Amino acid sequence: MWLEQTLTMAKQPLQEFSPAVTNNNLAKISGQKQAYKSRRLMKIISFLILLFSSFSFFAQTPVSIASQYAATIEAKTLKEHVYQLASTAFEGRETGTEGNNKAARYIADQFKLDGILPIPGDGDYFQELAFSRIQWKSDQLSINGDVEENLKDYLSIPQY
Numbered sequence: 001m002w003l004e005q006t007l008t009m010a011k012q013p014l015q016e017f018s019p020a021v022t023n024n025n026l027a028k029i030s031g032q033k034q035a036y037k038s039r040r041l042m043k044i045i046s047f048l049i050l051l052f053s054s055f056s057f058f059a060q061t062p063v064s065i066a067s068q069y070a071a072t073i074e075a076k077t078l079k080e081h082v083y084q085l086a087s088t089a090f091e092g093r094e095t096g097t098e099g100n101n102k103a104a105r106y107i108a109d110q111f112k113l114d115g116i117l118p119i120p121g122d123g124d125y126f127q128e129l130a131f132s133r134i135q136w137k138s139d140q141l142s143i144n145g146d147v148e149e150n151l152k153d154y155l156s157i158p159q160y
Contacts, residue, residue: 069116081110096133134158 084090085106091099108125111118118125139156141148150156 069114072114096131 085093085103090103090106091097093100093103104126111125135158139150141150141154141156148154
């Protein structure tokens, strides 16, 4: 009898004996495997994104020399330099005048104090250039006997 039962059981399909291996359970197991693969893939992608984004986060960006100097500018110091250059000591700083030369020397001295080097090969902070100045020998205007002053009462510009 025992032999007959064993042979009968061997001929029957496997699903009848194992409740874990039914069609529904096979679908569930297959879905679980697919979900596991998807989760694992998402973990790998997340890890790679985190890894590559950390490279850019920890990478040091080079700081330009201009940025380094710009970080040292303070409003108080800038105001002092502007007021100094605008003072009467520089005689208006008009191009070609002694006031303009004084202003250039003042700025060069500030560059030296701040450790800014001159252009290599020049040795100083100045660029020589040819300059000609056109000026009236005499400019006088009188209207109805009243003498007018140039740059105050009127503006006269010599033509080349």
